[in-house]
C-alpha cells in the first residue's frame with residue numbers, strides 16, 4: 370500500500386526515530402522498515418524521499434539512510450527571517466485573495482464554505498483512469514504547444530458552440546490563472562474594470578493584483594442592469610467588464626435572455642472587452658443552460674473563460690480562454706513569458722477524461738446531486754432561519770446567497786458558526802465597494818452528504834441564538 374496516509378504515518382514514525390538518534394546514525398534498512406511496519410516498498414521510498422527533502426536524513430545509494438547533521442535553530446525554534454522585512458519594505462504588497470476554505474476543518478465540521486465539490490461528488494475513478502491512460506502515452510512528457518494540445522482546444526471549442534474553433538482557444542491553469550492573465554493582458558495599472566456587485570472575490574483580487582480598480586455595477590434578479598452598465602462605461606471610460614452571465618457566483622443569477630444581447634452591445638459600443646466567466650456551465654441542476662455570450666459574438670468583444678476544476682476536481686487545474694484577434698496573440702505572448710505551457714500530462718488527462726462517455730454520465734449524476742442538495746439546504750434554512758432572506762433557489766452552481774436580518778452582523782455569525790460545527794463564507798469579500806447589507810454565501814457541494822446540510826442549518830440557527 371502506498372496511499373498518502375500510510376506514507377504520512379511512516380514519515381511521522383521515522384521523524385520521531387530520527388529525533389532520538391544522533392547525526393550520522395544509520396536508519397533501519399528498507400527491508401526492515403517494510404517488515405516492521407507492514408508497508409510496501411513504494412511507501413518506504415516515498416517516506417524516505419520526503420525526509421531527505423526536509424533535510425532530516427541523507428541517503429547514500431548502496432549504503433543506507435543516515436540521520437543528517439542538524440542545522441542550528443534559533444532559540445524560539447523558528448528561523449530568523451526579519452531581514453526580509455527590510456528587503457521587502459517599500460515594495461508593492463499584492464492583495465491576497467480571501468481563503469474560502471481552510472485546508473483542514475476541525476473534525477465534525479460541516480463545510481458550507483468553499484467552492485469545490487466534496488470528494489464523494491468528484492469523478493475520482495474516472496480521473497484516475499484518465500491520468501493512467503495519459504501517463505501511458507509515449508509523448509506524455511513531451512513539450513506541449515503554448516496554446517495547449519490541439520485535441521483539448523477542440524474539446525473546449527465544442528463545449529461553447531457557435532463558430533468558435535480550436536484556434537480561438539488557449540488552455541490555462543484553471544480559471545483563476547486565466548483571470549489573472551486576462552486582467553494583465555487587456556488593461557493597464559490604474560485602469561477601471563467594471564464588475565457585477567456582488568461578484569467573485571478571486572476576480573476582485575486578480576484585478577487588484579494587476580493594479581486595476583474594480584467599479585461595481587448593480588444587478589437585480591435578472592442579472593446585470595444594462596442601463597446602469599452603460600452609465601458606468603460612460604462615467605469611468607472603462608474598457609473592460611468582468612461578468613458571470615450564467616449561474617453567477619455568489620447569487621446564482623442567470624442573465625435574462627433579453628439582456629444577454631444588450632449587455633454585449635453596451636460593451637461593444639464602449640469599445641470594451643467583456644470577460645465572460647462561465648465557470649458554472651457544467652454545474653446546471655437539470656434545466657436548460659443558456660448559450661454562452663461568446664457563441665454569438667462575431668468581433669472578439671467577448672473573451673470567454675471556462676474551467677474543469679468545478680465539475681471534476683480542484684486539482685484538475687485545466688481551464689480555457691476563448692478569445693479572437695490581437696488579444697489572443699497577446700495572451701500567447703504572456704504564456705511564453707510566464708510559464709511556457711501547461712504541463713502536458715495534465716492536459717492529456719483532461720483529454721482522456723472529456724473523451725470518455727462516462728464523463729457525460731458523471732455530469733448528469735452531478736447535476737441531479739446538486740439539485741437535491743440545493744433543495745435540502747434551501748428547505749432547511751427556510752425552516753430553521755425564516756428571517757434570513759434567500760436571494761433565489763438557483764438553477765445551477767454550488768451556492769445559496771442569503772441576506773441576514775438587520776439584528777445580525779456578518780462577523781458575529783461567521784465567528785460563532787465554527788464553534789457550533791459549521792463553516793460559512795462571509796458576504797463582504799464579494800463586494801467591490803460598501804456592501805448594501807450583511808450577507809452569507811452558503812455552499813451545498815462541499816459537505817459529505819445531503820443529510821449534513823439539514824444539520825448545518827440547525828447548527829447555524831443555534832449559532833445565531835448564541836449571538
Ligand SMILES: Cc1ncc(COP(=O)(O)O)c(C=O)c1O
Nearest residue numbers: 484543544545569618648676678
Ligand atoms: C466565478 C469563479 N471564477 C473562477 C474561479 C476559479 O476557479 P479555478 O481556478 O479553480 O478554475 C472560481 C473559483 O471559485 C469562481 O468561483
